[in-house]
Amino acid sequence: MAAKFDMNDDSVVVVIGTGAGGGVLSNELAQKGVKVVALEAGGRYLPEDYVNDEWESFGQLAWVDPRTTSGDWRVAKDFSGLPAWIVKAVGGTTTHWAGASLRFQEHEWKAKTTYGDVAGANLLDWPIDAAEMDPYYTKAENKLGVTRTGGRAGLPGNNNYKVFEAGAKALGYENVHTGRMAINSDDNDDRMMCQQTGFCFQGCKWGAKWSAAYTDIPRGEATGNLEVRDHAHVARIVHDKQGKVNGVEYFDKDGNLQLQKARVVCVAGNSFESPRLLLNSASAMFPDGLANSSGMVGKNYMRHMTGSVYAVFDKPVKMWRGTTMAGIIQDEARHDPSRGFVGGYEMETLALGLPFMAAFLNPGAWGRGFTTALDHYENMAGMWLVGEDMPQETNRVTLNTDVKDQWGLPVANVHFSDHPNDIAMREHAYKQGQAVYEAVGATRTFPTPPYPSTHNLGTNRMSAEAKDGVVNKWGRSHDIENLYISDGSQFTTGAAENPTLTIVALAIRQADHIADELAKGNL
Amino acid sequence: MTNTPEKRTLTRRALLQQSAALGAIAVTGAGFIAAPNAAWALEVTAISEHQMVTLLQMARDIYPHDQVADEYYVVAVKGYDSTENKAFVAEGVAKLDALAQQTGAASYVDTKWEDNRVALLKQIEDDAFFQTIRGGLVTGLYNQKAVWPIFGYEGESFSMGGYIHRGFDDINWL
Ligand SMILES: Cc1cc2nc3c(=O)[nH]c(=O)nc-3n(C[C@H](O)[C@H](O)[C@H](O)COP(=O)(O)OP(=O)(O)OC[C@H]3O[C@@H](n4cnc5c(N)ncnc54)[C@H](O)[C@@H]3O)c2cc1C
Ligand code: SF4
Numbered sequence: 001m002a003a004k005f006d007m008n009d010d011s012v013v014v015v016i017g018t019g020a021g022g023g024v025l026s027n028e029l030a031q032k033g034v035k036v037v038a039l040e041a042g043g044r045y046l047p048e049d050y051v052n053d054e055w056e057s058f059g060q061l062a063w064v065d066p067r068t069t070s071g072d073w074r075v076a077k078d079f080s081g082l083p084a085w086i087v088k089a090v091g092g093t094t095t096h097w098a099g100a101s102l103r104f105q106e107h108e109w110k111a112k113t114t115y116g117d118v119a120g121a122n123l124l125d126w127p128i129d130a131a132e133m134d135p136y137y138t139k140a141e142n143k144l145g146v147t148r149t150g151g152r153a154g155l156p157g158n159n160n161y162k163v164f165e166a167g168a169k170a171l172g173y174e175n176v177h178t179g180r181m182a183i184n185s186d187d188n189d190d191r192m193m194c195q196q197t198g199f200c201f202q203g204c205k206w207g208a209k210w211s212a213a214y215t216d217i218p219r220g221e222a223t224g225n226l227e228v229r230d231h232a233h234v235a236r237i238v239h240d241k242q243g244k245v246n247g248v249e250y251f252d253k254d255g256n257l258q259l260q261k262a263r264v265v266c267v268a269g270n271s272f273e274s275p276r277l278l279l280n281s282a283s284a285m286f287p288d289g290l291a292n293s294s295g296m297v298g299k300n301y302m303r304h305m306t307g308s309v310y311a312v313f314d315k316p317v318k319m320w321r322g323t324t325m326a327g328i329i330q331d332e333a334r335h336d337p338s339r340g341f342v343g344g345y346e347m348e349t350l351a352l353g354l355p356f357m358a359a360f361l362n363p364g365a366w367g368r369g370f371t372t373a374l375d376h377y378e379n380m381a382g383m384w385l386v387g388e389d390m391p392q393e394t395n396r397v398t399l400n401t402d403v404k405d406q407w408g409l410p411v412a413n414v415h416f417s418d419h420p421n422d423i424a425m426r427e428h429a430y431k432q433g434q435a436v437y438e439a440v441g442a443t444r445t446f447p448t449p450p451y452p453s454t455h456n457l458g459t460n461r462m463s464a465e466a467k468d469g470v471v472n473k474w475g476r477s478h479d480i481e482n483l484y485i486s487d488g489s490q491f492t493t494g495a496a497e498n499p500t501l502t503i504v505a506l507a508i509r510q511a512d513h514i515a516d517e518l519a520k521g522n523l
Numbered sequence: 524m525t526n527t528p529e530k531r532t533l534t535r536r537a538l539l540q541q542s543a544a545l546g547a548i549a550v551t552g553a554g555f556i557a558a559p560n561a562a563w564a565l566e567v568t569a570i571s572e573h574q575m576v577t578l579l580q581m582a583r584d585i586y587p588h589d590q591v592a593d594e595y596y597v598v599a600v601k602g603y604d605s606t607e608n609k610a611f612v613a614e615g616v617a618k619l620d621a622l623a624q625q626t627g628a629a630s631y632v633d634t635k636w637e638d639n640r641v642a643l644l645k646q647i648e649d650d651a652f653f654q655t656i657r658g659g660l661v662t663g664l665y666n667q668k669a670v671w672p673i674f675g676y677e678g679e680s681f682s683m684g685g686y687i688h689r690g691f692d693d694i695n696w697l
Contacts, residue, residue: 052679055666158686159694166697195685205681315696320676322691354676358665366585366657367641374665375588378675440697 002221002228005037010261012037013514014248015268016234016277019092020503021487022268023212024143026228027220028511034518035225037260038217039232039250041269042088045095046214050203054355057202061095063088067272068400071416074449078363083414084453086270090230091213093270093454094500095203098325099182099210100348101146102497103137106130107335108343108388111493114335115342120419121390122300126492127464127473136505144182144210144504145189153185154178155194158322160349163313163381167436168329168347175330179348182210182501183323189215198351200324232258235409237265237281237290237483245290245483251407264514264523268487268507271301271456275397275489276412278460278470291460291477291485296470298398300391300461301414302494303453305422307385308350309433310361311442312376319351319381326351332387332432333496341424344496345387347433352382360451373446381437385429386455388496390419397459455499457491474513475506482523486510563594567604570612573630577616578603578656580632584640585657586664588673595670599663600656615652622646 005012013029015022018040026038042063051057062085069076069083076083087093107114109130112123141149148154155178157165168176183200184193194208207214220226231253238259239245247261267274275298279289289297329347336344352360354377362370373380400413418426430447437445463469466478475490477483488503495502517523556572556579557564567575582596603612619631622643628634631643647653664670671678680686 052681055662156692158691162692162694162697194687195681196687196691197680197685198691199679199681206685316675317694318675318677318690321680321686321689353678354671354674355662355666359661364657368587371587374674375590 001224003035003224003226005035005227007258007260009035010246011035011263012261013264013266014039014260014262015266015486016248017041017092017268017270017273017487018090018212018217018228019087019268019270019487020094020097020212020500021507022266023091023094023216024504024507025266025268025486025511026226027212027216028508029514030220030223030225032511032515033225034515036220036227037262038226038228039234039248039260040090040228040230041233042090042230044090044213044230045203047203047205047207050095050199050205052197052199052202052205054202054353057199061087061089061203065405066403066411068403068411068413069415070413071395073416073418074363075452076416079452082452083416084270084272084456085451086454086456089213090217090228091211094211095213096201096454097211097500098200098350099323100325100328100498101141101144101180101182101501102346104130104133104495104497104502105333108493108495109133111343111388118342118390118421120392121421122393123391124461124463124468124492127462133505133509136509137501139508140501140505143508144501145184145191146180146182146501147185148177148180152188155181155183155185155323155326158196158326159317160319160322160351160381161327163317163440164327164329164349164383164436167438167440170439171436173329173331176327178327179325181323181325184208191215194323196322198320198322198324233407234269234277235280235407237267237277239283239285239290239480243285243480245480264482264484264518266484266486266510266514267460268485270487271459271489272397272412272414274485274487275459276399279399280409291470291479291483293479294467294469296461296468298459299393299396300458301395301397301416301456302389302391302458302491303416303450304455304457304494305345305385305387305389305425305429306450306455307426307430308382308448308451309385309430309437309445310373310380310382310448311434311437311445312373313379313381313441314443316378317381318378320353324351325349325384329436332429339428341421341428343388343421343425345385345425345429346496346498347429347436348384348386350382350384361446361448363449373444383433383436385426385433386496386498387425387429388494389422391458391461391493392417392419455488455494457488457494457499460485460489462490462492475510484510484514558593562592563597565597565601569606569609570604573632574612574616575600575604577619577630577632578612580640581644581656582660582664584637584644586660587637591670591673595664595667598667599660602663611652611655615647615650615656618650618652619643619647
């Protein structure tokens with residue numbers, strides 16, 4: 001049923017990357033009758049292929065092509081070649097993701113207006129707002145089957161959640177629940193309900209968690225309008241004399257360079273690869289890379305303020321049982337500068353298996369201070385802290401021409417340093433997280449440093465004015481009218497919430513816009 | 524791990540003949556290292572017995588878990604017995620031993636208290652040698668499926684139908 005398009009067919013929309021942004025956009029366009037070729041660097045894996053073993057799964061799914069790091073973030077020291085923990089596969093990082101699906105709060109669309117001038121931060125209001133996004137959020141929630149929305153029940157709480165909830169209540173927090181999750185609490189949309197197996201990060205073997213890999217991708221293919229080519233690594237986007245993009249060059253399965261012609265190109269390679277691709281596509285006409293007249297391509301990289309708190313109790317918790325992210329405290333998500341920082345953060349339960357706990361609890365640590373924590377692994381509970389970080393122009397993705405990937409292409413260097421606001425928020429979040437567990441009798445707590453980035457945002461940001469960003473309110477590049485950005489790199493600011501619901505809502509909205517523009521003959 | 528009956532016999536006999544036990548680990552000569560209780564034995568070919576024993580002791584001192592038997596640490600470090608690692612290991616162990624000798628001990632493994640050995644390791648903490656051994660242990664030790672039950676970790680649950688009917692919410696002390 002899947003379509004097969006000719007390399008010289010210049011009527012197709014080419015989508016680069018098949019994750020939350022690209023996978024959804026491809027299907028939405030295909031459903032509207034638009035012909036799409038989606039190019040994905042990774043391979044195809046389905047629930048039967050997923051491996052419920054942390055390192056083996058990492059080997060199967062993770063993006064491990066070379067990248068380099070700089071800046072004073074600890075990831076650059078502990079995981080210098082692995083700035084992000086994201087996926088290279090059909091479906092992108094929606095295979096890995098935990099499923100937390102939250103809408104932005106209204107004020108977060110207008111960070112600059114709400115927070116005012118923050119020294120050293122490059123804040124900007126989104127050119128869209130909550131009212132405009134509301135119908136798209138509803139569509140996204142229905143697509144993903146998000147619990148506690150659209151009449152869908154919440155998931156039951158596991159052991160890790162129960163400890164967290166008891167601590168939250170003891171502390172006086174009120175907005176505590178098992179989350180709005182893209183995980184079925186009941187059979188829904190031809191997918192079964194969550195069996196509480198506890199390997200959400202390794203790909204859900206039951207298909208209970210939404211992933212583009214086994215929903216949007218095959219559904220798009222079933223229309224006959226979508227061809228997904230896996231093991232297709234895009235090297236460059238090419239353009240005509242007028243400066244309109246007209247094709248993409250990619251390395252196929254066998255390492256041969258191919259040229260797929262295109263009417264429209266949509267870039268959705270996640271926030272490192274998307275700017276890297278624009279920069280690697282520099283030409284005589286666009287010497288600084290495509291869509292980069294503002295100089296903003298790659299800048300304002302955001303990764304969310306993150307950190308974790310683990311705690312040991314005198315009795316077993318067995319946190320690994322059940323959903324990896326099993327609940328949330330939202331009381332600290334508000335904007336309340338009296339806490340010493342702008343923006344807010346969410347607290348979400350998180351569990352790691354023993355192998356990942358050993359790697360991430362306190363990277364580089366050794367000796368009994370470290371091992372006595374792991375000795376009580378069975379008695380551990382854990383949470384992840386995720387909040388709004390400040391966009392800074394100096395936090396950016398650039399090309400590292402000294403290091404080449406397997407295709408001979410310069411790799412992305414990721415430079416990141418925390419803003420003082422990020423640090424103040426993290427300190428507050430650690431303190432509150434530790435207090436949650438201490439309130440239920442934790443005998444020891446661990447303020448755990450950020451992992452390699454899972455949320456990557458902002459490197460092709462959306463702006464009302466061309467000088468402030470890379471794309472307009474539709475994700476359409478300011479400079480090149482048939483070039484779109486369709487992933488998290490469009491984010492103007494990051495908000496406190498996990499980003500994927502917003503990436504999906506923006507992709508649905510962008511599909512409407514592109515189909516409309518095509519119908520009007522504007523593309 | 525080389526752990527055939529023949530070698531066990533050999534190491535037992537060797538053990539009886541020699542009393543070269545270092546800490547909980549014995550060098551038996553003839554390229555073999557064995558536990559004093561003969562629970563495991565390891566043959567070294569490229570690096571020396573002393574060097575392998577040092578790596579084992581380092582592994583125990585870097586990630587000490589008293590409930591985890593030596594044999595799991597052996598699995599985590601035995602890969603260093605290779606020609607490509609020979610010079611690297613020799614150099615690292617020599618430096619560690621030299622530091623131990625400044626404290627009056629014969630070697631690092633001859634340093635009796637863990638605290639004193641840890642003090643020696645602290646001095647080489649930033650060396651590539653230490654960092655390689657430590658980094659390798661993170662997966663070499665904790666990613667052994669056989670080690671997981673010692674920490675209570677249950678591993679995959681898909682084959683048993685998840686925890687939905689097997690205690691995902693069975694906490695009883697809150
Ligand atoms: C462990 C983990 C847990 C997470 N949990 C949550 C959560 O609970 N809630 C939430 O909202 N978010 C979560 N996330 C984040 C979420 O997965 C991402 O926000 C989302 O998938 C990003 O979508 P994207 O389209 O930008 O990129 P991706 O989904 O990463 O897709 C990008 C795709 O592009 C491909 N690609 C890149 N470059 C090229 C190229 N040159 N040619 C061809 N293909 C290319 C990649 O291989 C990849 O498949 C989590 C992430 C991780 C890692
Ligand atoms: S806990 Fe639920 S959602 Fe997570 S992997 Fe298991 S079945 Fe899937």
